[in-house]
Amino acid sequence: MTNMKKLMSLLAVSIAIMGSASAADEYTTDVSKLPEQARAYMAKNFPQAKVSGIKIDREMLSVEDYKVALSDGTQLKFLPDGTLKELENKFSGINPSLIPAEISSYISKNYANMKIVEFKKKLYGYEAELSNGIELKFTPDGKFLGMDM
Numbered sequence: 001m002t003n004m005k006k007l008m009s010l011l012a013v014s015i016a017i018m019g020s021a022s023a024a025d026e027y028t029t030d031v032s033k034l035p036e037q038a039r040a041y042m043a044k045n046f047p048q049a050k051v052s053g054i055k056i057d058r059e060m061l062s063v064e065d066y067k068v069a070l071s072d073g074t075q076l077k078f079l080p081d082g083t084l085k086e087l088e089n090k091f092s093g094i095n096p097s098l099i100p101a102e103i104s105s106y107i108s109k110n111y112a113n114m115k116i117v118e119f120k121k122k123l124y125g126y127e128a129e130l131s132n133g134i135e136l137k138f139t140p141d142g143k144f145l146g147m148d149m
Contacts, residue, residue, distance in 0.1 A: 026056040034066055037082025045098055046070055088118040093131065102142025103128060111136075 029051050031039055042049075049070040057064040065085065066078040074094075077086035087094055093115030096104040103126060107116060111130055118129035125139040137145040 024058050026058070028054050028056070030054070034068070035078065035080065035082030038066060038068070038076075038078040038084075039082075041078075041082070041084055042068070042070075042076070045095075046072070046074065048072075049074060084121070086118070086120045090117050093117055094119055099128065100126070100138075100142045103136075103138050106138075106142070106144055107136065 026033070031042075031051055031054070033054060033056060034042075042051075049072045052069040052071050054069075055067040057067065063080045065080065068076045068078070070076070073089050073091040075086075075088045076084060079085050087098060094117065096108065096116065099116065099119050104116075107114070107128060107130070111132075111134075114130040114132055114134075116128050117131050118127075120127045122137075125137065125145065126142075128136045128138070130136065133149070135148040137147065139145060
């Protein structure tokens, strides 16, 4: 029975360690913790904004993504290699120049008075949320697929 108790204790400790490893997200304002591609994107597109916070999401021992909050209300999410995955600004909207031209053109033509408040890369292409709550879906090459209300 003692061996069984030792085995159960060892299993409990292993589970606790695995749980803490997967929950080891890191919070910082140190931009150097971001991948080079993410830093370059931010420097080019948000030169005046300051980083308010960075959350490095970890799953087990590897980075799942980087979430960045900027002083102008913009939130960005980058993949581990620094590729932009999501862009959001619910307050002032997203500058249309930051999204593919075909999508920006479609939105300005069909939703002239709406701001783009969220933009995401998805498996099927892209999704843009407008200030009125409508979500528009696009193919990888910017063709309109449909909408969710």
